[in-house]
Amino acid sequence: MKPRHMHLTNDCRAVSDVLQRVGDKWTVLVVSKLGGGPLRFNELRNTIGGISQKMLTTTLRGLERDGFVTRTVFPTIPPRVDYELTDLGRELLVPVQALGDWALKNIDRVDAARARFDAGRGP
Amino acid sequence: MKPRHMHLTNDCRAVSDVLQRVGDKWTVLVVSKLGGGPLRFNELRNTIGGISQKMLTTTLRGLERDGFVTRTVFPTIPPRVDYELTDLGRELLVPVQALGDWALKNIDRVDAARARFDAGRGP
DNA sequence: CCGCATCCAACAGGATACTG
DNA sequence: CAGTATCCTGTTGGATGCGG
Numbered sequence A, B: 001m002k003p004r005h006m007h008l009t010n011d012c013r014a015v016s017d018v019l020q021r022v023g024d025k026w027t028v029l030v031v032s033k034l035g036g037g038p039l040r041f042n043e044l045r046n047t048i049g050g051i052s053q054k055m056l057t058t059t060l061r062g063l064e065r066d067g068f069v070t071r072t073v074f075p076t077i078p079p080r081v082d083y084e085l086t087d088l089g090r091e092l093l094v095p096v097q098a099l100g101d102w103a104l105k106n107i108d109r110v111d112a113a114r115a116r117f118d119a120g121r122g123p
Numbered sequence C: 001c002c003g004c005a006t007c008c009a010a011c012a013g014g015a016t017a018c019t020g
Numbered sequence D: 001c002a003g004t005a006t007c008c009t010g011t012t013g014g015a016t017g018c019g020g
Helices: A006-023 A027-034 A041-048 A053-065 A087-119 B006-023 B027-034 B041-048 B053-065 B087-119
Strands: A069-074 A080-085 B069-074 B080-085
Touching: A006 A027, A006 A087, A006 B006, A006 B027, A006 B087, A027 A041, A027 A053, A027 A080, A027 A087, A027 B006, A041 A053, A041 A080, A053 A069, A053 B087, A080 A087, A087 B006, A087 B053, A087 B087, B006 B027, B027 B041, B027 B053, B027 B080, B027 B087, B041 B053, B041 B080, B053 B069, B080 B087
Parallel strands: none
Antiparallel strands: A069 A080, B069 B080
16 A cells, blocks of 8 residues: 555655766766767766776766666777767756756856855855 | 866856756755745755755755855744745756656656666676 | 754765786 | 776765754
């Protein structure tokens, strides 16, 4: 006998799940780089700049697990691994970019608010 | 002599700034509750459920600093504090809810991908 | 009622060194 | 080249107690 509000808590889980993935330090950057087409591990590493090997691996594993990117290994020597957005990943990019665009358009207002807030505190 | 790419790094800062705020544990929940109108501190605390006093305070301060909510103190005894979305806050809600809706619509696909991924690893 | 201060556990994330 | 393993740090967030 499932409570009728079950879907509510579940929905919250779903939403904050996605939001936290989007909010972590590198995911959005990686996904948007992959938006231009498939890239190899080190191509990603270089075009991003500042990301550690560990975090790139971790981020990509998470994205792969959630079905946002595919990982293709070419068994050559030296090895070569391509990462590419799935359909799901490209669809995610739409609302995420909308949010990004909003951020760009309104960052000045946010910065102004911060300056105002900090001014009323420090001195 | 500012480098011509300056705005690029700045843009990144702006975007990841907003994304991290949105991605933290409670911000979106708080903002969406406030979407229905102003609420007092403990009203928020109760309708959310599971948030600690400390985190609610921290979250609200951050939102206030960034200009997303206003904080109104009524100097009564006992004190009463109302929080309300600003115009900026309400505008933020638009792309954020779009992302939330996307999450709800696609959570099944994500869960399926996770199940597939985990199945191919454990045994 | 509102919120700050403190302590503490858990985790995110960076640097480095080592493998196939 | 593309990882895995290890260590170490800062930050996040929960619990509790005090104060206006």
